[in-house]
Amino acid sequence: MLLQQRAFRIDQLNRLDSPTATKSDPARDEIGATLREAARRVLTLIDAALRRIEEGSYGHCQRCGDLMSLHRLTALPMSTLCGRCQLTLGIVGPDRARGPEHSRTAHRDI
Ligand SMILES: [Zn+2]
Numbered sequence: 001m002l003l004q005q006r007a008f009r010i011d012q013l014n015r016l017d018s019p020t021a022t023k024s025d026p027a028r029d030e031i032g033a034t035l036r037e038a039a040r041r042v043l044t045l046i047d048a049a050l051r052r053i054e055e056g057s058y059g060h061c062q063r064c065g066d067l068m069s070l071h072r073l074t075a076l077p078m079s080t081l082c083g084r085c086q087l088t089l090g091i092v093g094p095d096r097a098r099g100p101e102h103s104r105t106a107h108r109d110i
């Protein structure tokens with residue numbers, strides 16, 4: 001799944017970098033630059049996730065070290081924080097809904 005996304009982003013970058021995609025339209029250039037920036041950012045996240053898979057730390061929250069739920073990793077394979085830490089840090093992600101991951105764990109660390 002990560003590798004597919006990675007291939008998709010690389011392909012997207014290639015298309016955005018192709019001369020046909022950058023016609024001399026300033027508005028278009030700006031959109032293209034934004035898209036390229038976004039695609040590169042995602043690619044960086046994917047590469048980081050792949051590196052964590054190799055290191056064996058993939059799936060663990062980088063803040064609290066808790067194992068993230070499969071549900072979360074399926075929805076957000078590049079996420080580096082568990083849902084609780086993401087909420088704690090106030091990062092608004094695409095998955096603002098609380099997953100089932102912390103309803104199982106009753107402990108509170110605050
Ligand atoms: Zn966490």
